[in-house]
Amino acid sequence: MCPSTRMGPDTPALYLRALIETCPIAIVVLDAQHHYTMCNPSFERLFQYTPNELASANLDYLIAGPERLEEAFGLSRKVLQGSRVHAVAQRRRRDGMIVDVEIYGIPLMLDGALSGVYGLYQDVTERNHAKKAVRAMADQLDNLQQEERRRIARELHDSTSQELAVLNWNLTRLRTLVADGDEALKSLVEETKEIAYQCSARIRSASYLLHPPLLGEAGLTLAIPWLAEGFEQRSGIRVMLEMSEGLGRYGDEVEIAVFRIVQEGLSNVMRHSGSTVVKISLYLRDSSLELSVSDEGKGYSSESTTQEPDNKVGVGIRGMRERVEQLGGWFKIESTSQGTKLSAAVPIGVVSRG
Template identity: 40%
Template sequence: MGQIAAKTHSIDADGVSNAIEERLQLIIDTIPTIVWSKLPDGSADFLNQRFREYTGFSLVDGLGWGWMNAFHPEDRGTEEWRADLAAGKPFEKEVRLRRNDGEYRWFLLRAVPLRDEHGNIVKWYGLTCDIEDQKRAETQSRALINAIPQQIWSGPPDGTIDYCNDRWRSDTGLGLEELRGDGWQTMLHPEDRDRVLRAWHESVLNGTPYEQEERHRGVDGTYRWFLARGVPLRDGQGRIVRWYGTNTDIEDRKHAEEELRRLSGQLLQSQDEERRRIARELHDSTGQDLVALATMLGQLRGSIPSVERKSRRLLSECKVLADRCIREVRTLSYLLHPPMLDEGGLEDAIRDYVDGFTKRSGIQVELEVSPRFGRMKPDVELALFRVVQESLTNIQRHSGSLQAKIRIDRNADDVTLEVSDKGRGISDSRFPSGVGVGIPSMHERVKQIGGRLDVDSSSRGTTVRVTIPVND
């Protein structure tokens, strides 16, 4: 009875095992992907139903090395396959397989080795998945990327580049291998190189977006201006996994900006020359005529008998009015162009202007100038004086502050001018717009002398700051 029971148990176990194998076989043959196994030398010993249906091969046709006949001739590379198998490591590759109607489709093939207890490979198992739709999408995306009028690039987190589109390569005359890694740096203009690389390395280090205007050498050896931008792509944990960027040709825009800057400079120069001319005429002609008029009015009053009280009073009022006109003409002449700026320089001109401004407005102005400030180029002194003049005017009109401070500092590298108040702060909408007045005028003047103007405003006050290189 024991032998019968053991035999019955064995039959039941075999039945269960056979049922599991049949079910596994059914699953492997049913799943919508190609499943296979190969011996250590690469010859196939199993190909699922999906392989046979797709290729039209019989099982006998595909076993051994027969499976290779389904591959596109360019993807067969027997030696390459043998090298991958000999390496004994998991691998994957993209290949084209011929369908039973003769059409080739792209597949992603993945293989992993099975080893025995001694580490020897006893079998290779793999999947071959259809990626034709993905490849077509990639091809369309690549065509789009290469067609748009933009240089496009990407690279790993370390800041090197491993991809750039056709337009960048054709514009520079360099191949992808020449631009890979840090090779793209060879096309930078020598004057831009340090600035660009410093900014790029800072972005890579901190993971911040990159943006610089830089000159790139073209295939003809000439340099053109580009606006380069780069942004990081991060994973779910916030780690940068890749950089993507574009280079936009802005050469025409730079030429237009330069032409606008030239015309604006001419306009400001013409404006200053006209101010100088009007100031001189007011001082030398109108002002002198008014002085003569006031003198004659005084003499006329003295010639009228004292009993003519009404006439004497009328002449006195005319004399007062003439004296007021003299003061206003002199003030206007000074505001148009202070002679002290030409005679004594920026520091003396500002001190003189501040004294008059305080008397006219009642605003107390503290002036702080670094020792031995000295003289600068006339156009620089005039531009800085106009910034002081416009800033104090804005304080009087907009801030409500009764105090202001002017600080002028000069060191070996640059000159800094700051005009600040303790008022209620001002918004851009409170400034008049247009060339020649307000903030736009100050920006343009400072730009003309190669400097930078910043305006910081809050409820605690406003600071206008100008920085210019001392050599300019």
């Protein structure tokens, strides 16, 4: 413990002192005039100042540095006015190194009067680095997934679809060859041909959904109506689509994000909502593409709520939110027993194609 501690020598005080001294979180105590009173060893270790140095200067000057002084003063002011504060900010160690810290600033009230304040500082630099690494990995995974989708789509389109086309063609020839033959044989060929036709239609649509070629070629203006139409046919759910005219072209990331959000939104409507209609809207507003997918289904739960229920958030919704947030946009879901509305805005950033 720093020498300037004002704890008394009685047992409860010793006990408290031991608690503070061994606490892994950095603690600093200041008086009501914001002068240094004491700190624990974790605080000395984190910021590398000696108690004498801490006592000889304003704490915010020492650990915030000139660039963060306003922000640090702001927090101190609030605590000295009697409010608790909680913030995640950057602070500077004695050696100049910048650390990310989670800060709690707490007023010490004795008999209704402010007798001082104390601050808890937890070093979250590593935690933040780990978060950044996880985010970078998620980005990489997303890229790999896109690449894998493109590969499977190409494979389905270039080989399986071609083989199925030959199969169809052979079956057409077979139909001619058995035209005068037995009825059972003719209907078997007919049935087989129908199955082959269905297979190629499914494979074509799976390949397009995995990697919509229309999106790359013509952008959202054609790809979204195509997605909506295909969805209506497959699901029997009526789709109402409202879009800005002449949407134009945007960067790959933006177009793919919008396409995948609408796609996942529609798939959720089909799988979870029980709605018979869905409305998609996509508009260019200011410098963002704003979109919504709303249904008239049963909602997330039977209780009416406009709060997004965290425990209901699966990979689909989490993935959509992360995609949008990475592009600097926002994402929200409102759900009641009358239906669910997913909305998002994706900043268009740099227009990459004309």
